[in-house]
Amino acid sequence: MDEWIMKAQKGDHSAFALLFKENYPFVVKYLLKITMNPDTAEELAQETMAKCVQKIQLYNGKSKFSTWLISIATNIYIDQCRKKKREKIWQYHEEIARKLKWHFESRNEDWNDALAALAKLSEEVRIAIILKHYYGYSYEEIAEWMKISTGTVKSRVHNGLIAVRKELKLNEEAESQYANRTTK
């Protein structure tokens, strides 16, 4: 892998292609988790690769190559969200996640309540929670990638967890009420 990176930094496009092919599923799956939309995830993965070609000289090997890709992908997605908000193209979070839900159901898999709750959160909060509690990155790393303070990341993660907890409790209550009604 290191050899490929060095070759890619020298402009070898074959080494670049091998690097991207190796990391493609990892990046797409990460983007799928934060965007909750398969089409957007693939589109952003392509943009991430293009950005990576531009910035490869800046990669210093301090972190894993995949971590570096995640930081680029996060930045691109946050920028895209800001642009969309500016253009006032509002889409409901639930609507965005509908396609992912459909993918789950078409494979006869349950659409997890936690995923539904996660889809209802704003992008900024969702990204912070996923990076912290799924990928295990530090608050400092997340703050650097999202260009915000460590305190803001902590409060976003904290508030996000509270929101998910509330949502899960609401779902549980609704399910138990439904079960009670049907048994009566």
Added chain:
Amino acid sequence: MKKQKVNMQTEQQNDEDFLVIHELQRGLDQIETFQIQTPDLQWFEQIILTEQHRIKKKLMKEVFLFSVIALLILGGIMMSLYQMPIVFIILQISTTIFIALYIGVKHSKKVIEHER
């Protein structure tokens, strides 16, 4: 007594957080099982070549623009030196003052940030 109650509340909250995080991880693990179709090597190579070509084109454009602007500025300065020496002197003095002020303000900002 009050302290004990607060401790119990935070413990309960931590347990609840742990459960929520566990649920989230379980949900996200399901996404991890998704089959992602990785395109073939040629597709990646094509994207890279296109991007490298775009970067090269952009660089050439920027170098050209930079050279034209530099030539224009230099031409203007040379012309003012021979045709209107007073304008040349005023320009030189004002540029020196501007650079000194800019560096001074930037340095003082850095010092304030460090003190914080």
